Every structure is written in C-alpha cells, then in structure tokens.
Amino acid sequence: MAMQIFMVRKANGTQEPFSEEKLLHSMKASGVASSIQQDALKRVKKHLYNGITTQEIHRSLEVLINQEDPRAVGRFNLKQAIMALGPTGYPFERFVARLLDEYGYTTQVGTVLSGACVTHEVDVYAKKDSREYFVECKYHNLPGTSTDVKVVMYVKARGDDLRDRLLLEKKDPHKFQYEPWIFTNTKFSSDAIAYAACQQIRLTGWNYPQEHSLASMIEEKKQYPITVLSSLGPDHRRTLFENNCVLLSDVTKKGSACERLPLPNATRLELEKEVNYLTHE
Incomplete structure (x- = not known):
C-alpha cells in the first residue's frame, strides 16, 4: 500500500509535501536528543492532514520538546525569537x-x-x-x-x-x-x-x-537573542534593548550595561539560570 503524502501549507501560502527529513533536521539543529526526535516525529505524524500549516506543526513540536527538554525548545524557537526583535527593525x-x-x-x-x-x-x-x-x-x-x-x-x-x-x-x-x-x-x-x-x-x-x-x-x-528567554517580560526586554543588550551573553557579562540595570533580584537570577541552561551543553 502506497504511503499517503500530506501537503503542508507554508507561511507564504504555497504548499509542499510533508518532509520527515526537514523536521528531523530542525530538531537536530536545535540540540534535541535523538530519542526525543523520533518520538516527536511519530506523534506529529499521527495528527497530519492535508493543508496542515507549518505553524501548527511547529506548535505541536514546541509542546512535545518542552515536555522533554526545555533547554532545546529555546533553540527550536530561534526563528520566532528573531521575529520578536520587532516591531521596528x-x-x-x-x-x-x-x-x-x-x-x-x-x-x-x-x-x-x-x-x-x-x-x-x-x-x-x-x-x-x-x-x-x-x-x-x-x-x-x-x-x-x-x-x-x-x-x-x-x-x-x-x-x-x-x-x-x-x-x-x-x-x-x-x-x-x-x-x-x-x-x-x-x-x-x-x-x-x-x-x-x-x-x-x-x-x-x-x-x-x-x-x-x-x-x-x-x-x-551560540549567540542567541534575548527574545528566546521565557523569563523575560516585554518591559524588561525593551529596557535591555535600549541598553544595547541583545545577546544572551550580554545579560551575564561582567561590567556590561545589562549588569547595572535595575532588575529585581529574582528576575536577574531567573535570567542567569535560563541563559546558562540555554548556552551550555
């Protein structure tokens, strides 16, 4: 019996066949463990249908990866984090x-x-x-x-x-x-x-x-934007941008403008914990 081919609708409106290789590549590039990759792929394939959007697939993977490895989900969301650098350029x-x-x-x-x-x-x-x-x-x-x-x-x-x-x-x-x-x-x-x-x-x-x-x-x-940080709210994000703090390494760098920002101690500790988690294997 021939394997069914599901068409995926991309953000620009065009469609392409669902690709296991592309999905596995994106997870591998994000540092997702091989065992999690295969499990996530199987679970995503169970819910495929013709016309499913790349956004729906991404959201499903995000939930699955976050359950197994929160550090990897930050990297997996990297493209969305770059989008979040807006609304201005x-x-x-x-x-x-x-x-x-x-x-x-x-x-x-x-x-x-x-x-x-x-x-x-x-x-x-x-x-x-x-x-x-x-x-x-x-x-x-x-x-x-x-x-x-x-x-x-x-x-x-x-x-x-x-x-x-x-x-x-x-x-x-x-x-x-x-x-x-x-x-x-x-x-x-x-x-x-x-x-x-x-x-x-x-x-x-x-x-x-x-x-x-x-x-x-x-x-x-491993120079990720601060927008990958789930512990960073929009007000603190804006403050960091205004002080030229845009990379994760800026947040924890000794003597940087970020270090002198009036952030609550609890927020600063949470940020440092998440930065270390994201940037260390």
Missing part, C-alpha cells in the same frame, strides 16, 4: 552588529557615510582586517516574507555612490571600498539572489547561504 540591526562582533568584526550602528551625491545612513558599518562593509538589515515581522530584488538594486546603487566618492577623492577603489552586505531574518527572492551573485553583493538570510546562513552563524557561536 532597530533591535535587529543591533543584533546583527553584536553577532558580527562575535566573529571578529568591529561594528558601528547607524553610521552616516558620504557618497559622491548624497550621504547614506548605514544600518551597520563593519570592518575586519582590511575590508569594510556597509550592512543593510531587512527585518520582517511576518514569516514567509521575502527580501526582493528591488532591495538588492537599491543597495547596489548606494554602493556605487560610495565608491564614486572614493574616485573623487582620488583613492584606489580596490583598496578603499565599502562592500555591500545584506542581512534578512527571512529569505531572499530568486531574483534577489541572482542579481546579488551577478553584482557580487553578499547576502545572509535565515537559511541562505546554506553554509553561512544567519541561523548557522547564530548556532555556531
């Missing part, structure tokens, strides 16, 4: 800057650079070794939203203006150049990817490129 810009810091870049948020024609406010200015980047951060608070080719073309135009300024100053544009780099918390359209490849513009999306995606960059350094 500014916390996402700070998050990208702090993440790049962990990779050895020197960063500044909200820098103004002069082009040949106009000035440009850059979301994140990043420098490492002899290379300088102007980073455009495209935050979306709805899953399934793509960063399209118009954004990449806009960034290309800004890069050209910055490069032309260097030519006016008689600087070698190959030695002194602001390289464009676009981060998004969702995905890029196929045209955006094609145009960026043609124009040599660096892209980092949630799962793109596969080897150096935003998700993999976060997991590699």
Whole structure:
C-alpha cells in the first residue's frame, strides 16, 4: 500500500509535501536528543492532514520538546525569537552588529557615510582586517516574507555612490571600498539572489547561504537573542534593548550595561539560570 503524502501549507501560502527529513533536521539543529526526535516525529505524524500549516506543526513540536527538554525548545524557537526583535527593525540591526562582533568584526550602528551625491545612513558599518562593509538589515515581522530584488538594486546603487566618492577623492577603489552586505531574518527572492551573485553583493538570510546562513552563524557561536528567554517580560526586554543588550551573553557579562540595570533580584537570577541552561551543553 502506497504511503499517503500530506501537503503542508507554508507561511507564504504555497504548499509542499510533508518532509520527515526537514523536521528531523530542525530538531537536530536545535540540540534535541535523538530519542526525543523520533518520538516527536511519530506523534506529529499521527495528527497530519492535508493543508496542515507549518505553524501548527511547529506548535505541536514546541509542546512535545518542552515536555522533554526545555533547554532545546529555546533553540527550536530561534526563528520566532528573531521575529520578536520587532516591531521596528532597530533591535535587529543591533543584533546583527553584536553577532558580527562575535566573529571578529568591529561594528558601528547607524553610521552616516558620504557618497559622491548624497550621504547614506548605514544600518551597520563593519570592518575586519582590511575590508569594510556597509550592512543593510531587512527585518520582517511576518514569516514567509521575502527580501526582493528591488532591495538588492537599491543597495547596489548606494554602493556605487560610495565608491564614486572614493574616485573623487582620488583613492584606489580596490583598496578603499565599502562592500555591500545584506542581512534578512527571512529569505531572499530568486531574483534577489541572482542579481546579488551577478553584482557580487553578499547576502545572509535565515537559511541562505546554506553554509553561512544567519541561523548557522547564530548556532555556531551560540549567540542567541534575548527574545528566546521565557523569563523575560516585554518591559524588561525593551529596557535591555535600549541598553544595547541583545545577546544572551550580554545579560551575564561582567561590567556590561545589562549588569547595572535595575532588575529585581529574582528576575536577574531567573535570567542567569535560563541563559546558562540555554548556552551550555
């Protein structure tokens, strides 16, 4: 008897066949134990139906994983935690800057650079070794939203203006150049990817490129956003954002602005306990 194929409705409205491999991969990447993975997969498959949404599957898994390993559920909810950096894009810009810091870049948020024609406010200015980047951060608070080719073309135009300024100053544009780099918390359209490849513009999306995606960059350094913390309320979250505390490591770092925040002792202890639980194997 042929195995029934169930269609899953994605956030953007399209459908695809249910994939055991994709589900197991997402749990494995979150640090969920193999025994829990198989049990969760069996229980999810019992409730499949044609047209089930990815959100329904995610919620079911979240409940199951939380029962067995609360530490893993924080990582499993990582994509939703990045979405929770909104509603504005500014916390996402700070998050990208702090993440790049962990990779050895020197960063500044909200820098103004002069082009040949106009000035440009850059979301994140990043420098490492002899290379300088102007980073455009495209935050979306709805899953399934793509960063399209118009954004990449806009960034290309800004890069050209910055490069032309260097030519006016008689600087070698190959030695002194602001390289464009676009981060998004969702995905890029196929045209955006094609145009960026043609124009040599660096892209980092949630799962793109596969080897150096935003998700993999976060997991590699275990630099999770504070929005994964279940013990952190919206008011305290806002206070931490305002003090440039966007990573879990910021919460417990000695001498940081986070350490000096007027948080109740019980809240601080609960935060530290949850941070240690999430960041240690």
